[in-house]
Amino acid sequence: MLGKLFGSVFGFMVGGPVGAFLGAAAGHSFDRNAYKRSEATGTRYSARANDIFINVAFQTMGYLAKLDGRVSEQEVAVTRAIMNHLRLNAEQRQAAIAYFTQGKQPDFVVGAAIDRLQQSHEHYQIPLTQFLELQLNIAYADGRLHPKVYAQLLYVARRLGIGRLQFEALHTLFRARIHPQDGFYDSDSNQEQANASQPVRAINSLDQAYKTLGLHRNANIDNIKLAYRRLIRQHHPDKLEANGISSVDLEKANDKTMAITAAYELIKISKGF
Numbered sequence: 001m002l003g004k005l006f007g008s009v010f011g012f013m014v015g016g017p018v019g020a021f022l023g024a025a026a027g028h029s030f031d032r033n034a035y036k037r038s039e040a041t042g043t044r045y046s047a048r049a050n051d052i053f054i055n056v057a058f059q060t061m062g063y064l065a066k067l068d069g070r071v072s073e074q075e076v077a078v079t080r081a082i083m084n085h086l087r088l089n090a091e092q093r094q095a096a097i098a099y100f101t102q103g104k105q106p107d108f109v110v111g112a113a114i115d116r117l118q119q120s121h122e123h124y125q126i127p128l129t130q131f132l133e134l135q136l137n138i139a140y141a142d143g144r145l146h147p148k149v150y151a152q153l154l155y156v157a158r159r160l161g162i163g164r165l166q167f168e169a170l171h172t173l174f175r176a177r178i179h180p181q182d183g184f185y186d187s188d189s190n191q192e193q194a195n196a197s198q199p200v201r202a203i204n205s206l207d208q209a210y211k212t213l214g215l216h217r218n219a220n221i222d223n224i225k226l227a228y229r230r231l232i233r234q235h236h237p238d239k240l241e242a243n244g245i246s247s248v249d250l251e252k253a254n255d256k257t258m259a260i261t262a263a264y265e266l267i268k269i270s271k272g273f
Contacts, residue, residue, distance in 0.1 A: 052120040061138045062103025068146045078141040114159040172262035212263035228264040
């Protein structure tokens with residue numbers, strides 16, 4: 001049930017009823033994968049693993065909230081809304097607040113916290129999507145994504161073993177619910193904005209997702225998978241780099257691949273495969 005719980009948080013925070021559907025679908029996918037993993041290892045997802053997940057999730061939320069210098073009222077409100085939606089009791093809320101506060105401290109080391117999360121899930125599949133969705137809610141609490149926060153989100157994802165393309169696919173789905181327009185950073189510094197690695201254009205609808213993959217809405221699952229694999233092979237930066245393309249074209253290929261992946265993930269969620 002952990003997957004459905006956190007998937008619902010994602011939808012609740014960013015997309016209303018439609019977002020809740022997408023979040024629950026993503027959470028259900030995690031539940032199914034985690035169950036398969038536990039069957040293979042002969043273990044069950046433990047209360048201790050769940051507690052450490054909550055611990056590290058709220059610590060990391062506090063860490064990200066503090067990165068731009070101060071924790072805003074909006075970030076506090078988002079954190080409280082998450083606790084409310086999780087229906088934490090008084091004791092659990094106090095623990096979550098304490099974890100969040102720990103993450104704000106100057107001596108907090110986010111890499112060590114992620115390592116502890118991984119160690120606690122040695123026999124389980126970490127709910128990676130749900131973990132990152134919680135962090136994205138905090139990252140966008142103020143209505144903009146600070147370059148320092150974006151850099152640390154990439155670091156956390158990489159520490160969890162999530163590749164850049166995978167993270168940007170999730171990020172794009174998230175942005176599509178809250179920020180359909182282009183141009184994501186609302187930085188006070190033009191230089192910071194220029195130096196930041198900008199995310200790709202959002203996939204804002206299923207129609208756009210199907211168009212990105214060159215498919216009709218009635219395409220079956222096999223055709224969807226085939227189209228995705230064909231386009232990834234065609235546009236993947238690693239393959240094109242080996243052919244000696246320019247850095248500008250390589251960046252375009254990277255953006256194209258991220259958009260293809262985001263479109264595919266959105267269609268997967270809508271069709272439940």
